[in-house]
Amino acid sequence: xxxxxxxxxxxxxxxxxxxxxxxxxxxxxxxxxxxxxxxxxxxxxxxxxxxxxxxxxxxxxxxxxxxxxxxxxxxxxxxxxxxxxxxxxxxxxxxxxxxxxxxxxxxxxxxxxxxxxxxxxxxxxxxxxxxxxxxxxxxxxxxxxxxxxxxxxxxxxxxxxxxxxxxxxxxxxxxxxxxxxxxxxxxxxxxxxxxxxxxxxxxxxxxxxxxxxxxxxxxxxxxxxxxxxxxxxxxxxxxxxxxxxxxxxxxxxxxxxxxxxxxxxxxxxxxxxxxxxxxxxxxxxxxxxxxxxxxxxxxxxxxxxxxxxxxxxxxxxxxxxxxxxxxxxxxxxxxxxxxxxxxxxxxxxxxxxxxxxxxxxxxxxxxxxxxxxxxxxxxxxxxxxxxxxxxxxxxxxxxxxxxxxxxxxxxxxxxxxxxxxxxxxxxxxxxxxxxxxxxxxxxxxxxxxxxxxxxxxxxxxxxxxxxxxxxxxxxxxxxxxxxxxxxxxxxxxxxxxxxxxxxxxxxxxxxxxxxxxxxxxxxxxxxxxxxxxxxxxxxxxxxxxxxxxx
Ligand code: ATP
Ligand code: MG
Ligand code: MG
Numbered sequence: 001x002x003x004x005x006x007x008x009x010x011x012x013x014x015x016x017x018x019x020x021x022x023x024x025x026x027x028x029x030x031x032x033x034x035x036x037x038x039x040x041x042x043x044x045x046x047x048x049x050x051x052x053x054x055x056x057x058x059x060x061x062x063x064x065x066x067x068x069x070x071x072x073x074x075x076x077x078x079x080x081x082x083x084x085x086x087x088x089x090x091x092x093x094x095x096x097x098x099x100x101x102x103x104x105x106x107x108x109x110x111x112x113x114x115x116x117x118x119x120x121x122x123x124x125x126x127x128x129x130x131x132x133x134x135x136x137x138x139x140x141x142x143x144x145x146x147x148x149x150x151x152x153x154x155x156x157x158x159x160x161x162x163x164x165x166x167x168x169x170x171x172x173x174x175x176x177x178x179x180x181x182x183x184x185x186x187x188x189x190x191x192x193x194x195x196x197x198x199x200x201x202x203x204x205x206x207x208x209x210x211x212x213x214x215x216x217x218x219x220x221x222x223x224x225x226x227x228x229x230x231x232x233x234x235x236x237x238x239x240x241x242x243x244x245x246x247x248x249x250x251x252x253x254x255x256x257x258x259x260x261x262x263x264x265x266x267x268x269x270x271x272x273x274x275x276x277x278x279x280x281x282x283x284x285x286x287x288x289x290x291x292x293x294x295x296x297x298x299x300x301x302x303x304x305x306x307x308x309x310x311x312x313x314x315x316x317x318x319x320x321x322x323x324x325x326x327x328x329x330x331x332x333x334x335x336x337x338x339x340x341x342x343x344x345x346x347x348x349x350x351x352x353x354x355x356x357x358x359x360x361x362x363x364x365x366x367x368x369x370x371x372x373x374x375x376x377x378x379x380x381x382x383x384x385x386x387x388x389x390x391x392x393x394x395x396x397x398x399x400x401x402x403x404x405x406x407x408x409x410x411x412x413x414x415x416x417x418x419x420x421x422x423x424x425x426x427x428x429x430x431x432x433x434x435x436x437x438x439x440x441x442x443x444x445x446x447x448x449x450x451x452x453x454x455x456x457x458x459x460x461x462x463x464x465x466x467x468x469x470x471x472x473x474x475x476x477x478x479x480x481x482x483x484x485x486x487x488x489x490x491x492x493x494x495x496x497x498x499x500x501x502x503x504x505x506x507x508x509x510x511x512x513x514x515x516x517x518x519x520x521x522x523x524x525x526x527x528x529x530x531x532x533x534x535x536x537x538x539x540x541x542x543x544x545x546x547x548x549x550x
Pocket of ligand 3: 049052089090091
């Protein structure tokens with residue numbers, strides 16, 4: 001009995017355990033610390049951790065830090081925080097850079113076996129002589145260097161005797177292979193740069209395709225799961241394991257990567273958004289990063305349920321998932337948990353002219369109409385309240401059931417009020433309504449004397465707490481434009497809208513990351529960056545309605 005639904009990788013694991021090919025399941029999540037994690041990474045995280053969990057296995061968090069120029073400890077810390085927040089505990093915490101000595105020794109072994117050589121061709125020349133799908137590549141003039149010459153040149157590379165790009169180490173496989181990845185791939189390059197973990201110890205660094213299988217083998221990883229772009233690399237992955245004579249044999253399996261509509265999902269582009277200040281950081285609530293989703297108000301449960309629903313497949317069909325599917329899961333998660341309260345955006349003052357001055361009464365309000373266990377609260381009501389500007393029209397169209405001169409509506413949790421008059425400012429904008437209330441119509445009193453068609457929400461003016469509401473739309477409007485390098489110029493100008501308003505008095509206690517449903521508006525999260533002791537800021541997580549069904 002296992003906890004996650006069946007999928008092709010899981011079936012492979014079951015088979016491997018049955019035949020004894022594998023005795024313990026070990027997986028890894030191997031991010032490069034060159035940016036923050038995004039929702040696509042969440043898919044990989046869930047798959048790796050849950051696959052191991054299902055078979056009482058282990059999962060390592062391994063930083064694939066083989067490119068010193070782009071990597072930083074800020075990213076290492078952020079990645080650890082995000083994986084833990086998603087609810088996963090890694091068994092081992094490793095850095096590929098901790099294996100540099102061993103990886104170097106395996107490269108030396110390849111040289112000794114005549115399976116690697118130092119090449120003086122530069123990057124352009126290597127690309128030009130690699131051939132195409134229909135044309136074989138050409139051997140490098142340096143391909144036949146002796147083992148001894150290669151050994152001493154590689155040692156000199158390590159010592160720092162050469163400049164960046166002057167030499168590389170290449171695997172010696174087959175320049176005519178139908179798989180271009182096997183045409184003598186570069187396995188080491190010279191990079192004179194400070195490394196976040198190893199400092200200035202190294203000036204040569206292994207290439208990802210060479211280092212990754214070795215890292216997996218060193219950790220005893222049984223199933224190395226990656227996205228489909230790496231399928232063509234699998235023969236080289238297996239070649240490295242075999243020719244480097246690794247005692248443990250990991251195997252690579254590929255699944256389809258997650259893409260979301262209206263969402264950029266490459267760290268390179270996300271970094272551009274941050275660096276160009278199109279957003280206010282990696283954790284901007286519009287970002288598809290884990291930290292952005294967290295600040296926006298998504299929960300680990302919602303993200304995990306979303307990823308589970310996606311399943312694990314080798315592809316076929318459309319691979320771009322509707323972003324509204326993620327919204328569906330956060331609504332589901334918060335539906336019974338979030339306090340339902342009244343927030344007024346764009347407020348309009350209402351004076352209830354027949355309500356006694358200086359009187360305040362407390363009214364009862366349910367905390368969650370779908371979850372009675374959440375109980376109720378007391379909210380103040382007095383002569384002046386705020387409603388939304390949208391809930392009044394001087395000249396309403398047909399079927400407008402909210403307030404207009406002469407019309408009566410229900411105030412949620414309170415009384416019926418009727419609009420008698422309104423006040424305009426010098427620009428002709430309505431700034432105040434004069435209404436009367438009917439004491440008989442008190443909510444919960446069982447009043448049946450007459451019916452009204454509209455119910456609107458409100459907050460008591462004297463006690464209400466000012467609040468800022470940040471409303472979001474997707475950053476990216478069009479998925480086509482998302483492809484070009486110019487995507488920065490095609491960002492949605494309305495992706496952030498800031499609105500002022502009021503919330504109920506008892507919201508004074510709200511803390512960053514508390515989540516609420518504001519009647520009629522949707523789910524909101526208290527922003528962790530801009531909220532201060534006397535300034536509440538709410539992020540719209542998601543509106544109430546959805547046209548999306550899973
Ligand atoms: P990006 O292209 O967004 O920069 P990456 O693949 O370069 O991502 P890594 O840090 O190398 O980022 O990724 C760590 C792991 O997460 C890899 O195993 C990778 O396959 C996986 N991963 C990255 N993006 C996605 C995605 N969109 N869907 C599923 N898995 C992903
Ligand atoms: Mg990468
Ligand atoms: Mg585990």
